[in-house]
Every structure is written in C-alpha cells, then in structure tokens.
Amino acid sequence: MAAVFALVICFTFSDDIVEFGLDVTGHRFSGAGPWLVLATDCLLVAATAALKWRIEQAPRQVFVRQLIGSRWALGAAIVVVTHLLSISTATHRANLGVVQSIWLSMLFSLLFVAAMALLLTSALGEKSIWRSWVLPMIVGTVVVQVASALWYPVIDVEKGCANDISSTYFSDMTNIIAIVLLTVGVELAYVRRTAGTTDPGRRVAPVFTVLWLCVGLALAFTMLVKADLGPHCGLAAVWHEYIAFVVTAQALSIGLTTVLWLLVTDQPTVE
Template sequence: MVRLDAESDGEPGAEHFDVLTRHRRDRAVMAVVFLLLFGFSYSEDYVFAVLEAAGRDEVVAWLVGLVGFDVAVLSLVGLLKGAIGRAEGDSSRLRRWWWTAFSVVVCIDVLLVLLPDEHPLWIDLASSVVLAIVVGLLMMVALNGDPLTLFSAGRRAAAPMDWARVRAVVPLVLGTIAGYVAATAFDDFFDLDTVRVLDVEMEAEVAAMPLAEQLEAFATLCEGAVSPAFFEQVVAVIPLLLLTIGVEFNFFRRALDEPAQRAAAAATVAVMAIGLLLAVSTLPWAGSGCGGVLGYWHEYLTFVVAVQGIATGLATLLWLLVVSAPDQRIPSEANRV
C-alpha cells in the first residue's frame, strides 16, 4: 500500500519533468531553425558590415571574422542539438553528418575569403548553392532528422519522425538557395556604385527640372539599381502567398503536429513578413532615391530578403502539393518524451 502511494505521489513529478523536458526541447528546436536561417545564412553580411564600419578589409580580418562567426554560431547550434538529442534519449545521433557539414562550412569560408577579386561567376553561384544545401543539412541533423529520408522511401517508413522533420526544412533550404543567388546577383549584376540617395544639391537641381527631365535624370542616376517596380510587386505578392498557404492549404494547422514543423512554419512566416516589411519600407520614400531606398544596405537587404521570402513561400506551396495528403495529418510521436 505504501509502495502504491509512493508511485502515485511520484507520477505528477514525473509528468511535470516530461513536460518541462518537452518544452526545453521545443525551444531548442525553434532556436536551431532561427539561428541557422537568420544568423548563419547571413554571416557574411554581418561580418562585412562590421569590417566596413571598422574600416578593415584585409584577408586576415575576413578569415578571423567569417570563420570565427560561423564557428561560434555552429558551436551554439551544436549545443542545442545535444540538448534535443538528450531530451529524446540519443544525444550522439547523426554526429558524423554534423561534423562533415561543419567541416564543409569552414572550407567554403576559407575558399571564399582567399578567392581573388576577379573570379568566374559560376564559382559564386556554385558556392552559394552548396552553402545553402549545407545549411539545410545542418538544420536537419541538428533537429535529429536523418537527411537520407529525403531520398529513401524505406527510411521514411522506418523513421516517420525523421521524415516529418526533414520535410519541414526543405522549403527553407530552397528559399535560402534563392536568397544566396539573389545576393550573388546583387553583387555581380547591379552597380554597387549607383547613387541610391541624392544629396541636397543634386536633389534640388533635379527638382527644378520639368517632369519629363526629372524622370530621365532619375533613370540615368539610378541605372544599375533594383527596379522600383520590383518592390511594388513584392508588396502585393507576399501577402497573397501567405493567404494561399495559410487558408487554402491549412499550412499552419498542419504545422502544429511536430516541433520542427512548428519551428519551420514560424521561420517561414518570419522571413516572408520581414521581406514584406522591408519592401513596404521603400514606399514612403518614393523619389528620395533609386526605388525609394535609403541606401545600399536598405536596397540590398530588401532585395535579398524579399527574394528569399517569395521563394520560401512558393517552395512551401509546391512542397505541400508534393508531400501532403489533403485533410490528413500525419501522427507524430515527437511530443512523447
């Protein structure tokens, strides 16, 4: 009788511990997705901004900054991966995948820093695609999802939880690829020296011209910048994508079943919302610069994040059509620790 009472008294404590462990695991999953999507994938931009502000551009500074930043972020993600694994009873799972992807990242960082200024465009494109794929692999592995389930029906059947996590990440990977390619296109195809914001004297001079000459002057000054029509279209397209994904495909209801799916859904909405906000931020400044942007960083971030947001939304739509059955949620054991 005493033993039964003890077991009864112990059950609430065990249940509370399970709930606490699950909540910690869920927070770690969310942190992994956001760190890799908004921290690691934009590491080169963060380092460039810091070095530009510090007036440093030498190779050593780039090596220390870029490699150091990526290693720091991935080390933190590695700790979160361990926490997720411990919560699920297997902290050492997929370690070989993790360290392989980690090594590839460091090698790519060193290669990009040591590349001469004049190098073929295909190197930039290839490194962008490879790096985005590695980001996806790191995300899958950090979430304790086997990347091979993406290519093997047998593995998907044997490990449905892994498949649920891996498939949740795929649209984010495709969106990241588009973002990297957009960043490469911005650097290689647009004129970085374009006068994006007119100074006071030039603005007054242009304002004194007849309307036709003003338009011609802006077209000449802003040649090589992103077209203003692009930002206007983004403001219309992203809300339409969000409505289509959320209402027509019940994406957000379906994405509540597993922690990685919830994190991917939150990241999808976040990147699309940030892209929309940046695009909207160009509208009040019409006439103040090329496409209503306030400077290089405003134009660059708006262009890249908007492309990433649209690509992520489109990839999510197509991926839902490919892997989801209508009105059928796949049960998950992820919430049982």
C-alpha cells in the same frame, strides 16, 4: 525555433552581418573580414550542436559519438573547408573575369547551402527529415545566395547610391508576398494543421515561413515609401536596398516552395 533562425538567418547572412559591421566601423571587408565570417559560422555550427544536444537530451559521451557520425559532422566539415578554400583563392578570383568570378561565387554558395541543409536536418532530428518542411527553406537560401553573389558584380552598378533595384520590383513583391502569405497562413491553415505534430521540423517551418513572409512584406513597403523621393545615397541607403532585395527574394521563394510542397505532400494529422 532557435535552431532554424540560427541556421537559416544567421548562417545565410553571416557574411553580410560581418561586412555591415565593418562598414559601420569604417573598416574594409578584405583582410580580416573572411576570417571573421569563418569564426562566426563556426560559432553558429557549435551552437547548433548544443541545440541538438538539448533536443535529444542524450548522455554527453553518447551524444558526442553520435554527433561525429551524423550529418552535423559532414556539414561542419563542409563549412570549414569551403571557407578556407574561399579565403585561399580570393586573390586568384579577384583577377578573373566577371563571369568566372560569379560562377565560382555561386559554387561556394551552393556548398554553404548544402552544409546548412545538413546542419539543419541534423538539428531538427534524424527522423522524417524531408517530411519536416526543410526543403522550402533550402530553396529560399539557394535563391538568396545567388542574389547575393550577383549583387556586387552585376546588380550594384550605382556605387554608393541605392538606385539599382526598380521600385516596380518592390511594388510587385508587396502584392505577390501578400497573396502567398494569405495562401499559406489562411486558406491552407498551415500553421494550425501542423501545430499538433510531434515532428520539430513541422512545428518550426510553418512559423518561420509566415514570419519571414511578413518581414519581407514590411521591407518591401519601406522601399516603396521612399521610392519617389529622389536618389538616395550613403551607407544606410545602400544597405537598406540590399537587405530589402535579398530578404524579399528569400521570403517569396520560401513561400512559393511551401505552397508547392503542400500540394504534393500528404495532409498532416492533428493529434
């Protein structure tokens, strides 16, 4: 469970976490911000290796040799190289048009998602990877990365105020996420059917899916509570809207993909 949260949550939102910390302390993200994100992601990658070692319980020397030749090494290399490319081209990208900048941001985002997929599948084990429900999390991460890339140049037009996302969006999200949550958690009895399997991915993925759907639903409700109270400006209001937007988008994407994945895969057996 810790590996999934460290990768899917912390790795996906590492740049947002760093930027939020800098905003709260009154610092600009440009400058030290990208390097702090790189350092944060490197720590997460190292933590993933430690978790993988704990799961496999192999001798240290054997584990290191296996780690270097595994998906983990490729994912770690993609993380570092992509960060360095993003930092080195920041000035050039700032002088590009909106469309070109968005496409480059999405390219970097897709590379990060690919790295996360490699790290996640490596941490959960090398066997039965795509039968371990990793795909819904990857799809959800792609959606949230695209939404994040579009936020500043396209969506965030009300600078300093949280009036960019319609309250209808959050209203619809509360209804749709609730239905998806019921479908995944109750009608299909997803968590109960996978609880007895020995595959770590199948044990972790359903728990994460249900939990993140609940978080997305709660955030959508918080946006509806203050929807009719007038304009909301300030750092807290903007971050509240942004977090609610990206989390609900990711939660719904993971939930819908999980439902589709259930329909096209065989039923797990309970031991």
